[in-house]
Amino acid sequence: MSGARTGLPLLGGLLLGVLINFLLFAPPDESTIACPAASIAEFVDSAEHWVVNQEKTPQSPPADAKQGPQVVRARFAATELGIRERILVLVWAETGRLAVALNGTLAKHVSRVVALADSARLDVETSLLPSLIPFKSNSLHAHTHILNAVFNYTLQENYDWFLIMKESTYINPFLLQEMINKMSWSEKVILGVPDSSNVGRCILEAGILLSNPTMQMLIQQRHVCNNMLAASDEQGMEMCIYAATNVSCRGEHQGQEYRYWHVSGTDAPHEELQRWAMESPSLNSSLSVGSILSTADSSALHDHFIRVEVDKVEAEISQLEEEIEGMGEDLPDGPSWPVGTKPYAHAPNRYQVPVWEYFTSTEIFKNEPNQNVRALEGSDKEDIDEIIEEARRRVEEEEGKRSLEFVRISGGYRQWDAARGMDYMVDLVYRDVDTEEILERRVHLARIIERTTLVNTVPYVKEDADLTIVVPIAEEVEVLPARRLLARQARLCTSPAEENRHTRVVVAVSSRVETKSVVFIQNDLEELKKRCKRSSLEASLLSVSSDTATSLHAAEALDEAIDHFGPQSMFLLLSPYADIQKELLDRARINTIKKFQVFLPIPFIEYHPTIAGMDLKDGEKPDDESTRQRALGTLKDPAPPQRTKGLMVQKEHGRFDPLDFSVVCIYGSDYMEVRPRLMRGKRVDVGSAFLNMPPGIHVLRAIEPALRLRYHRRECDPDLEEEDLLRCTQSRRENLAAKDQLARLVFNKE
Missing domain, CATH: 3.10.450 (Nuclear Transport Factor 2; Chain: A,)
Structure with a gap:
């Protein structure tokens, strides 16, 4: 019974679905379907209604083809950005004499002055003008050639304002600059002195000032002036400007007035200028003065307007001082003294107090x-x-x-x-x-400080100049310090930094040095060349057979080196007691300039090692009685003192001695010019020849931490020049030790 209950609904639904399918989708009646006879297949051979769509295969662009549109760039950035100069002055030179004077007075104050003259009237002086454009008249008026020259040289594109004038007209450059700086050039305007007899035209004798758009129109329509009939070239220019631009002349624009001072034919400005200035103050505010007759008139007018400008600047300074004085009471620091200058320097902290x-x-x-x-x-x-x-x-x-x-x-x-x-x-x-x-x-x-001047152009200096280091050895006692210097140079050239510059080490040995010591130095130089092979360093030994003093031996060593390697090389004269760093060679190359500058670094001089406490052993104190007695004994001992500590740039170890000129870096050609100074008297060192140098050669002195001189006994010959003897004595006294170290040595602390 349970299975029947489950299967009956399933069977009923299945039968119902079959019945509905039969009713809705019943097959057609077979008796109504007629089967035609066997048909023959037909083929269409005509293709008149066919449409063929053929797609092209895309091709890849060539490898060297540039992507995107090509941009045509201007040759100069100023052209692309539309930047122009302020004003161009076109001078019509009839005789040429006044054009030369006008170029000397006006060219310094405007962007450019171009003189245009008939080639048949040129003289030698006029032909030397830097911006001269000659032309041949060919029975044409001068204005035709002037406008054609502006077009041929595309001058109309490069300036905001154009001033057309005759050479017999003087232009006040200060008022001209002030006027064009206060006016806009974008409008079509012609400034000058209107002609009362011809409305719209400007008088060329007073000068004609055109803006850039007006000049553009004048150049484009210049063909209108080709067949223009005029009584003179001057009239032809006036008529051409008005006819081609159709812009009337005006004497005032944007608050700026074009003032002209006319000179009659019987007056000479260089004689009547003072009277004119007193009787008519309007002369000082004139933009142009004409017509002048000589270069003396041009020079006198220029000097007068310079004085007018100076008086105007001084009046503005006085007014500014009064305004500053009036506002000084309201300033936080009060009024400054003198007026308008920086006040006294205030100490930023207690470590940087200004010294009086x-x-x-x-x-x-x-x-x-x-x-x-x-x-x-x-x-x-x-x-x-x-x-x-x-x-x-x-x-x-x-x-x-x-x-x-x-x-x-x-x-x-x-x-x-x-x-x-x-x-x-x-x-x-x-x-x-x-x-x-x-x-x-x-x-x-x-x-x-009210007058500051800029230094003239200094020659370009690079750090890759070849350098020859000259080490003179005059006595046997200098052999050991010189060998230490060579060892120091060997450590510098084997450093990890690459060295591509050419350096040469030359040791000049005197005949007073023993042969055994010379052999040792020669071996040291060979070892130096082996260790510095990667840096291409050269080392050589020179023998100087001389019986002169030690100070002059350095000069003879430098003479010998210049004879061997040429006067065009750079030479660094080092003391055999020197202890150098690599930075010294770099600064010597930069600071030595041929025919311009000599480098004399201020070295760090070592104090006496025993007095300065550089030979103290562990546990010893500089105040001990035994240490004091040993220090006193070493002062009498001629043997060089020993040291147990390295030399460092500290005030306990030494000082920078501005009186020491033993190290010099100079070009050989410059040294040969001052070499005769060393022969005039007995000098203490080579650097003394560069004191009070003649103009043209600069002496650069600066403290050099990379240059240190080991302590050595310094003898001052009584036969030295008075100035050198005083300098030697003072340097020897101050380089012995510091004052506190000497006091500790002299006074026994009980």
Whole structure:
């Protein structure tokens, strides 16, 4: 019963579906279907209604084909950006003499001056003008050739304003620049002096100023002027400008007036200029003056307008000073003194306090580590004396009603500020004659930096110049330091950095050096060449047979090196006691310029190793009695002192000596010019020949941390020149040790 209950609904649904399918989709009656006879297949041979669609196979572009549209770039960036010069002056030169004078006065103040002259009238002086365009008249008016020249040279495209004038007209360049800077060039305008007899035309004698759009139209329509009949070339130019542009002449535009001063034919401007300026002040505001007759008139007019411009600038400066003084009270720092200059430098922190030098009428206290006071002499004395006189004059002017008598200067201070100048404070003591009262007045003065000049073009210098290092050895005692220098050079050339520049090491040995030492030096040079093979370093030994002094041996060594390697090479004269870094060679190449500059670095001089404590062993102190006694003993011992510590640029180890000129870098040709100076007297070193050099050769001095000189006993020959002897004695005294080290040596601490 359970199976029947499940199967009956399934069977009923199946039968119902078959019945519905039979009723809806019954097969057609076979009796109504007619079967035709066997048919024959027909083929269509005509193709008149066929349409053929043939797709082209896409082809890949060639490999060298450029993608995208081609852009035609202008030759110059100014052309592409539409940048033009401000003004072009076209001068019609009839005789040529005045055109030369006009080029000298006007060309410095405008973008360009072009002179156009008939080739049949050219003289030698006119033909040398830098911007001359000659033409042949060919029975045509001059304006035709001028306009054709502007078109042929495409001058109409490169300037905002154009001034057409005769050579007999003077143009005030200062007023011309002021006028075109205040006007817009984009409008069609012609400025000048309108002709009263011909409406719309400008007088060429006064000059005609055209904007760029007007000049463009004039050049495009210049053919209108080809058959124009005029009584003169001057009239032809006036008529042509008006006919081709159809723009009337005007004397004022955008608030700027074109002023003209006419000179009658009987007057000479260079004689009547002063009278004209006094009787008619409008002359000073004139843009053009005509007609002038000579170059003297042109020069006189130019000088006059320069004075007018200077007076105008000074008046503006005075007005500006008054405005600054009026606003000074409202400024946070108060009014500046002098007016418009930077105030006194304020210390940014307690480590950068500005240093003032104290001075009296006889002495000055400078900021030097090894000298407290110096005598007031030389340029310092001239400076201080002038300041004292000016301070006294100021005080006596302010106290004019009182009878004061100057007593003395109690003291003063001065400070150098690179952005401001030299500032002074002077304390003066006066006595009142009537009351016998002593008065003190403090005066502030300043030498403001007001005239700055740019250095002339310096020759281009590269770091790859060939360098020859010359090491002179005059005595046997210098052999060991020189060998240490060669060892130092060997370590420099084997450093990881690549060295492609050519360097040559030359050791010049005197005849006083023993043969055994010469052999050692020769072996050191061979070893140096092997180690520096990668850097292409050359090393050679020169023998100098001389019995002269040690100081002159360096000059003879340099002479011998120049004879071997030529005067066009760069030579670096080193002391055998030198200890150098690689940076010294780079700076020597950069700072030495042929026929322009000599490099004399200021070396770091080592103190006496024993006194400076550079030979102390572990556990020893510089204050011990045994250390002190040993230091005193080494001062009497002629043997070179020993050291256990390396030389470092520190104030305990040495000092930079500005009196040392033993290291020089110079070109051989420049050295030969100053070589005779070394023969005039006994000199302490080669560098002394470069003191007080003649104009044209600069001497560059700067402290050089990469150049260190080991301590050695320095002898000062009494036969030296007085200046060199004083310098040698002072250098030897100050390079022994620092003051605290000498005090520790002399005074025994109990």
